[in-house]
Every structure is written in structure tokens, then in C-alpha cells.
Amino acid sequence: MALRELPYRTATALCRDARPTVSAIQPLFRRNASTDAAPEVESTSFLDAPAKPEEAVKDFDPIARSRARRRGKKQLPPSRYQYREPKYYRGPLHPHQPLPVSDPASRRFQPGPFGLPRLDQTYQSTIAQDILAMTYQHYPPGYRAPKVEQRLREWQGESPYYKGRPLRGPRGKGEVLRLLQEPRTFRNIPKITKVVVHSMVPEAMQDSANMHVAGMILQAITNVRVESHKAKHNVVGWGLREGRYVSVTATLEREDASHFLEKLIDVVLPRIKEWKGVPGSSGDGHGNISFGLTPDQLALFPEIEVNYDAYPPKMIPGCHITIITDATSNKDARLLTQAIGLPFYGKLND
Amino acid sequence: MNAGQQTTRRVAARAGQSICRSCRNTPRTYATAAAAAPTPEHALGQHIPPVAHSSPSPSYAVNAGVLLSRPPQITRDLHPFEAAFFLYQKRLNERLALPFTRYFYFKARTPADREWKRKMAQRLTPARDIGRYKGYGEEAWNDEVLVGAKESELQWQVDRLLEDAETTGAEEDSGVAAAAANAAKDEREAFERPPGRETEADRTNDTRSLARALQRTLYLLVKNKEGRWEFPQDRLRDENLHGAAQRIITASGGPNMNTWLVGHVPIGHFQHTYSAPITTSTGLSEQGSKTFFLKARIMAGQANLKDNKLGLQDFKWLHKDELKSAVDGDYWRQIKNMLAER
Known part of the structure; x- marks a missing residue:
């Protein structure tokens, strides 16, 4: 196909320079349908829409209008004509399909966002650029980073099954492949992606009320539904039995995470007596920072304090808070968490 | 795509820009990529341009x-569209969220409980900053604010929160209940009003x-x-x-x-x-x-x-x-x- 077209294409390409200049000027004089329509398009925003007459605005009452319209008339039964989302997903071929999550009529719809959290605004206006300035590493123009060789191990041996088998992880028990440290650019400034609040209540194996109280408290302070977890193994020393519910977690994202951190940093932590800070040994090397709060400290959250009497005092649990960032090292994660106002103490874990 | 087509395409591309961009930029298949001559290793290596010039440069x-x-x-001032959107989402949340668990927060027949009931009767909703709106019932559809309404403004919402903190909801009532409520009002803890978002230096x-x-x-x-x-x-x-x-x-x-x-x-x-x-x-x-x-x-x-x-x-x-x-x-x-x- 292309071979057959070649002579014509080559000819047009070579002749293009010899074409009269009229063709170059042509676009200037060309008129499209949109040229006339362009001035007709309104450039106004919703703010400066034409004002309604004064009395029409003053007298407008949607409830009264609706009642007047319905007076004396029977409305159609609503349930028969409204679309209800199916409770269960029955596969792509089923005629009754669920709505998209963004539709308010969907069962999975979550309203929000409800505001622009202060922490997010501070991050965008101050923290991100400061971290960029602090961690920027200059390379001369023309520098090319050395190529990262294969970090996983080959399968060595005679076995024919080694061919095409996925590569082996690093040597050693519990070793994982460390994250690559990319050079810092404006695209990979570390940010907080999630916050996980976790509370383990082994007493729940004897009395499930502990579990309920822990769940209520976590929901009250985080504003998200908690998830409960079973013990994975029998641990005789801790009295853990496999398969029993022992802990609750709340995973916070976006607005919830920002509001929780604001509350924690500005209200709760300053009120703790002799709080030293987050232990410097915290951090898993992949950008996650964790620290714990005791039951006394957890009771300082304003949501708990407002009706502290509603919770059985013996059952208030402690919790662990993990701040999950997309930093690739402890150092960067610490820089970010320090910037939002968490102090560290002791020997730092690098 | 075979090698002959590749060659043709290359020749045509050299001849002029008459091939459309998507055809020109099609990634080559592995077979043709392997057949192409490998890039010399030294070209891929480190290239740092020389710093010292032989000729005198301007200093x-x-x-x-x-x-x-x-x-x-x-925080920054919200654009009116943002403010309107956030109010809309808050009202939507009132419609979709589970009802407020009143007895978990207020013991029945306590002054706090009575105050809560009075305030609920006034604003119809547990949320204090979304104006008078009821999320449940026949008229829950009426969630849009009218022209010129102040409900979406931040200052209005802050004022409502402060008002909720300093009033008992019985100001307009008369009788024993109002007197008791106003007596309880004096025992509330005093709070500071937040300073304005504009300062003296802004005005002068x-x-x-x-x-x-x-x-x-x-x-x-x-x-x-x-x-x-x-x-x-x-x-x-x-x-x-x-x-x-x-x-x-x-x-x-x-x-x-x-x-x-x-x-x-x-x-x-x-x-x-x-x-x-x-x-x-x-x-x-x-x-x-x-x-x-x-x-x-x-x-x-x-x-x-x-x-x-x-x-x-x-x-x-x-x-x-x-x-x-x-x-x-x-x-x-x-x-x-x-x-x-x-």
C-alpha cells in the first residue's frame, strides 16, 4: 500500500516548495462557520448572570410553589417510576446494572469534599516548595543518571524450569526490595497519601464490648467507618487465638486524613503532658511513620472529651497512628511530618 | 509491519511531512527493533559538558x-463557586448520612438535651453551619439556597457556630423554661472570638x-x-x-x-x-x-x-x-x- 503511494507522496513533498504563495496566505482569508459564531459565544461566568427582577427574587418560594402545584392532585406513586440501584452486582450481562459511584442515587455514593482543609492549603502554599528547595540535588546539564542494573537475582542452575521464571527477591529472611531513590523534581515531592489509625484490643477475646468501644472511639475521632480484623495466628505468649476478632483500623484519605492530622497536631498533642514527640526510630524505610497514643492521650480528642461519660473508662483503648507518605526514605518522610508539625526525639532511624 | 514497510515509511518521512503523526510515531515492534543497529555504548554513558573554555569568556x-x-x-478565600459547591455537598450529606445519635451525646431530660431540642426545632438539622434545611422528609429536595443567600459564605458559617456556642435557643421564649435556660447560660465558659481575616495593616x-x-x-x-x-x-x-x-x-x-x-x-x-x-x-x-x-x-x-x-x-x-x-x-x-x- 505504502509502496504504491510512494511516488505520489514523494512528488508532492518535493513540489511543495514550488507551489504558489497563494496557498500559504490562504488560511488568513479563510472563513469558517465558527468565525461568525465566535462573538456570539458568551464569555460570562455564572456569577454575572443577568439579574432577575427584584420582586421575582423576593417572592420566590419553592416549597409554596410545589404545594400549590400538588394541591388537589394525587402525585404518582414514586417508587414505581424511580430507578433503584440493585443491591448486588450480578455481572456485566445482567440488565439491571449498578449506577456509577459518582451518582448521588448510587448506594456507594459518598458526598464530599466539604471544604478545603487548612493542612492541604499549607502544603500547597508552603511545605511542598520548601521541601523541594531543601532536598533538591543539582546535576549539570547533560548529566544522565547511571543505569540501574537488575536488582533481582537470576535463578541459577540446570533446571529447565528456571527459564522464564520470575526473578528472585533479595537474599535473607524478611528482606524486601528497597525503593529506588529518584532525583527530586517538582513532580515527586513527598506528600501524605493516607493515615491509618489502628487499635489492638486483645481483651476483646474475652469480652466483645471492648471491640465495640474501640470501634466507636476510632469512628468518633476519624470520621470513617472502622474495619475489624481477626488474629492471624495463635500466639500463646500473648494469649492470642487464631480467628478471633482482636483489632480495628480506620483508613483515612484526603479530607478526613487532613482534618484528623490538624486535630491531632494542633489540639491533642499539645495537651499531652510531657509528650516527647514521635520516636526517631520510627519509620519503615518506605516513607511510613508510626507512633502510638495511650488510652489517656486518646481521651484528649475533643470528640471523646465532649461525652467522655458515654464510654466505659476501663475500655478506652490506645491506638497506633501510621502516616503513609509517598516519600521513598525515612529521611524524606520525617522531613514532611516535621513540616506539618510533628517533632521527633531520640536517635533518628536512617 | 515488515521491514519493507518500515523502509518505505522512512523514505517517505525523509521526503516530507506528508505522513500523519500517528503513523510516523508508531512504536516499532520488537522484531524490527532488534534488527536495528544497536546504539553505541559510549553514547549512552555519562556526558558532562566541558566546563573550562580555552577562549576568555566574559566575566x-x-x-x-x-x-x-x-x-x-x-486559609485563602474560597471562590464563590467553591463555596457553593461545598455547601451543596454538606446538604447532600445531611440527606444521605445516618441520623444523629442524640442519646449518645445528650442524656434524656437534661438541660443540654432540652437545649438541643430547642435548637433542632429552629434549624431542623444537626449541622450548625448549613442554614435552615431538613435532610429527611417530603421537602428534602429543597436543598438549594435562594438568590442572595449567605449560607455558603465562610463568615456566615463562622458566625452561626459562634452563635450556637453563646445562645441557648430560648432567647425568644418566655416563662420558666426560658428563665432556667438563661440562668444556665451564665455558667457557660467564656470563649474568645476569632480575630478578623483582615487586619488593621490591610485597612491602612x-x-x-x-x-x-x-x-x-x-x-x-x-x-x-x-x-x-x-x-x-x-x-x-x-x-x-x-x-x-x-x-x-x-x-x-x-x-x-x-x-x-x-x-x-x-x-x-x-x-x-x-x-x-x-x-x-x-x-x-x-x-x-x-x-x-x-x-x-x-x-x-x-x-x-x-x-x-x-x-x-x-x-x-x-x-x-x-x-x-x-x-x-x-x-x-x-x-x-x-x-x-x-
């Missing part, structure tokens, strides 16, 4: 500058004050010996850039500023060419000057030019929009990209 004076800034202190347009334009980043701008407005800067001596920046901060603004130097790398530079080259004492002829700006934040204190060592005449704290008209056009063109938008 420039090297200056260190300081971009001393005060970060935003409060006091550009020397740091308590102005709380929503914006403010930058220290000084008037130098020649009467030009620019960031504090000085010639680099036998020191490194961040050492010079520390010196310039103290030499220009005095010791009464608690500052923090953000990083040790410059975040921007300004290049200025003199009208005629200047011959320095070492015999070099300088074509102009290059100023490298380091970023610093002011935490507390205020600039004081009383006995500064750089011959500065005046100073101002300006945000980005004000800076544009305060500095020269060429200066602005080179510094504008290192300033924060907000």
Missing part, C-alpha cells in the same frame, strides 16, 4: 541574594507591617543605594552562598529577625548586564552581575534598617501581585517564577 560579578518571605498565615495599607495580606506570601523588598527596589543582595566574598545569605539577612534587616534559611541551594537567579564593562581591581573586565537567590523564611521579628551595612534606604513586605509593579520590568521577568502564587 560577571557574583552576588548572593535573599528571598526572605513570610508564608500565608490563614501599611506595607511595612508583617501582619498584612495574611492569605498571601509576603516578600521582603528593600530600596538600595541607587533607589531601586530589589531583594536584599550583596557581592559574594570568600564564603559560600548560604553563609553569604545569613550575613546579608543580618546586615540588611538587623538582628531582630528570627529567620530560617530553606536549603543551601539557590532557587533563582537574576542576570544584569552593565551598560559598559567595568574593570575590577584584579584586572578582569566585568560584563555584568549575576545574583543567586536563596530562600529564607521569617518566623518572628521585624526588619530594622537603622544601621544596616548595605546602604539600604527603605523596606516593604509585598506579595507577588504588588511586587510586579514595585520592581523593574527586567528584574520582574527574571524573578517572577521563583515567587509563590499564593
Whole structure:
């Protein structure tokens, strides 16, 4: 196909320079349908829409209008004509399909966002650029980073099954492949992606009320539904039995995470007596920072304090808070968490 | 796609731009990629351009500058569309959320419970900052605010929260219940009203004050010996850039500023060419000057030019929009990209 077209294409390409200049000027004089329509398009925003007459605005009452319209008339039964989302997903071929999550009529719809959290605004206006300035590493123009060789191990041996088998992880028990440290650019400034609040209540194996109280408290302070977890193994020393519910977690994202951190940093932590800070040994090397709060400290959250009497005092649990960032090292994660106002103490874990 | 087609395509591409872009940029298949000649290894290796030139290059004076800034202190004003959207989402949440568990928070037949009931009767919803709206029932569809309504404004919402804290909901009532409620009102703990989002310095347009334009980043701008407005800067001596920046901060603004130097790398530079080259004492002829700006934040204190060592005449704290008209056009063109938008 292309071979057959070649002579014509080559000819047009070579002749293009010899074409009269009229063709170059042509676009200037060309008129499209949109040229006339362009001035007709309104450039106004919703703010400066034409004002309604004064009395029409003053007298407008949607409830009264609706009642007047319905007076004396029977409305159609609503349930028969409204679309209800199916409770269960029955596969792509089923005629009754669920709505998209963004539709308010969907069962999975979550309203929000409800505001622009202060922490997010501070991050965008101050923290991100400061971290960029602090961690920027200059390379001369023309520098090319050395190529990262294969970090996983080959399968060595005679076995024919080694061919095409996925590569082996690093040597050693519990070793994982460390994250690559990319050079810092404006695209990979570390940010907080999630916050996980976790509370383990082994007493729940004897009395499930502990579990309920822990769940209520976590929901009250985080504003998200908690998830409960079973013990994975029998641990005789801790009295853990496999398969029993022992802990609750709340995973916070976006607005919830920002509001929780604001509350924690500005209200709760300053009120703790002799709080030293987050232990410097915290951090898993992949950008996650964790620290714990005791039951006394957890009771300082304003949501708990407002009706502290509603919770059985013996059952208030402690919790662990993990701040999950997309930093690739402890150092960067610490820089970010320090910037939002968490102090560290002791020997730092690098 | 076979090799013949590839060759044709290459020939056609060389002949002119008559092949559409998607065809020209089609990634080659693995087979043809393997057949192509491998790139020589040395081309992929490190390439650092030579620094030393054999011919004498024009020399420039090297200056260190300081971009001393005060970060935003409060949240920004929302665009009316954002405010309207957030109010809409809050009202939507009232419709979709589970009912408020009243008895978990208020014991039955207590003063707090009665106050709650009175306030619920007035605003119809547990949320205190979304106006009079009921999320359940026949008329829950009526969630839109009317023209000219103030419900979506931040100040209105703050006022409602404060009002909720300081009233008992029985102000308009009369009788025993109202008297009891008002008696209980005196026992409430006093609270401070939050200061306004506009300050005195904003109203008087006091550009020397740091308590102005709380929503914006403010930058220290000084008037130098020649009467030009620019960031504090000085010639680099036998020191490194961040050492010079520390010196310039103290030499220009005095010791009464608690500052923090953000990083040790410059975040921007300004290049200025003199009208005629200047011959320095070492015999070099300088074509102009290059100023490298380091970023610093002011935490507390205020600039004081009383006995500064750089011959500065005046100073101002300006945000980005004000800076544009305060500095020269060429200066602005080179510094504008290192300033924060907000």
C-alpha cells in the first residue's frame, strides 16, 4: 500500500516548495462557520448572570410553589417510576446494572469534599516548595543518571524450569526490595497519601464490648467507618487465638486524613503532658511513620472529651497512628511530618 | 509491519511531512527493533559538558541574594463557586448520612438535651453551619439556597457556630423554661472570638507591617543605594552562598529577625548586564552581575534598617501581585517564577 503511494507522496513533498504563495496566505482569508459564531459565544461566568427582577427574587418560594402545584392532585406513586440501584452486582450481562459511584442515587455514593482543609492549603502554599528547595540535588546539564542494573537475582542452575521464571527477591529472611531513590523534581515531592489509625484490643477475646468501644472511639475521632480484623495466628505468649476478632483500623484519605492530622497536631498533642514527640526510630524505610497514643492521650480528642461519660473508662483503648507518605526514605518522610508539625526525639532511624 | 514497510515509511518521512503523526510515531515492534543497529555504548554513558573554555569568556560579578518571605498565615478565600459547591455537598450529606445519635451525646431530660431540642426545632438539622434545611422528609429536595443567600459564605458559617456556642435557643421564649435556660447560660465558659481575616495593616495599607495580606506570601523588598527596589543582595566574598545569605539577612534587616534559611541551594537567579564593562581591581573586565537567590523564611521579628551595612534606604513586605509593579520590568521577568502564587 505504502509502496504504491510512494511516488505520489514523494512528488508532492518535493513540489511543495514550488507551489504558489497563494496557498500559504490562504488560511488568513479563510472563513469558517465558527468565525461568525465566535462573538456570539458568551464569555460570562455564572456569577454575572443577568439579574432577575427584584420582586421575582423576593417572592420566590419553592416549597409554596410545589404545594400549590400538588394541591388537589394525587402525585404518582414514586417508587414505581424511580430507578433503584440493585443491591448486588450480578455481572456485566445482567440488565439491571449498578449506577456509577459518582451518582448521588448510587448506594456507594459518598458526598464530599466539604471544604478545603487548612493542612492541604499549607502544603500547597508552603511545605511542598520548601521541601523541594531543601532536598533538591543539582546535576549539570547533560548529566544522565547511571543505569540501574537488575536488582533481582537470576535463578541459577540446570533446571529447565528456571527459564522464564520470575526473578528472585533479595537474599535473607524478611528482606524486601528497597525503593529506588529518584532525583527530586517538582513532580515527586513527598506528600501524605493516607493515615491509618489502628487499635489492638486483645481483651476483646474475652469480652466483645471492648471491640465495640474501640470501634466507636476510632469512628468518633476519624470520621470513617472502622474495619475489624481477626488474629492471624495463635500466639500463646500473648494469649492470642487464631480467628478471633482482636483489632480495628480506620483508613483515612484526603479530607478526613487532613482534618484528623490538624486535630491531632494542633489540639491533642499539645495537651499531652510531657509528650516527647514521635520516636526517631520510627519509620519503615518506605516513607511510613508510626507512633502510638495511650488510652489517656486518646481521651484528649475533643470528640471523646465532649461525652467522655458515654464510654466505659476501663475500655478506652490506645491506638497506633501510621502516616503513609509517598516519600521513598525515612529521611524524606520525617522531613514532611516535621513540616506539618510533628517533632521527633531520640536517635533518628536512617 | 515488515521491514519493507518500515523502509518505505522512512523514505517517505525523509521526503516530507506528508505522513500523519500517528503513523510516523508508531512504536516499532520488537522484531524490527532488534534488527536495528544497536546504539553505541559510549553514547549512552555519562556526558558532562566541558566546563573550562580555552577562549576568555566574559566575566560577571557574583552576588548572593535573599528571598526572605513570610508564608500565608490563614486559609485563602474560597471562590464563590467553591463555596457553593461545598455547601451543596454538606446538604447532600445531611440527606444521605445516618441520623444523629442524640442519646449518645445528650442524656434524656437534661438541660443540654432540652437545649438541643430547642435548637433542632429552629434549624431542623444537626449541622450548625448549613442554614435552615431538613435532610429527611417530603421537602428534602429543597436543598438549594435562594438568590442572595449567605449560607455558603465562610463568615456566615463562622458566625452561626459562634452563635450556637453563646445562645441557648430560648432567647425568644418566655416563662420558666426560658428563665432556667438563661440562668444556665451564665455558667457557660467564656470563649474568645476569632480575630478578623483582615487586619488593621490591610485597612491602612501599611506595607511595612508583617501582619498584612495574611492569605498571601509576603516578600521582603528593600530600596538600595541607587533607589531601586530589589531583594536584599550583596557581592559574594570568600564564603559560600548560604553563609553569604545569613550575613546579608543580618546586615540588611538587623538582628531582630528570627529567620530560617530553606536549603543551601539557590532557587533563582537574576542576570544584569552593565551598560559598559567595568574593570575590577584584579584586572578582569566585568560584563555584568549575576545574583543567586536563596530562600529564607521569617518566623518572628521585624526588619530594622537603622544601621544596616548595605546602604539600604527603605523596606516593604509585598506579595507577588504588588511586587510586579514595585520592581523593574527586567528584574520582574527574571524573578517572577521563583515567587509563590499564593
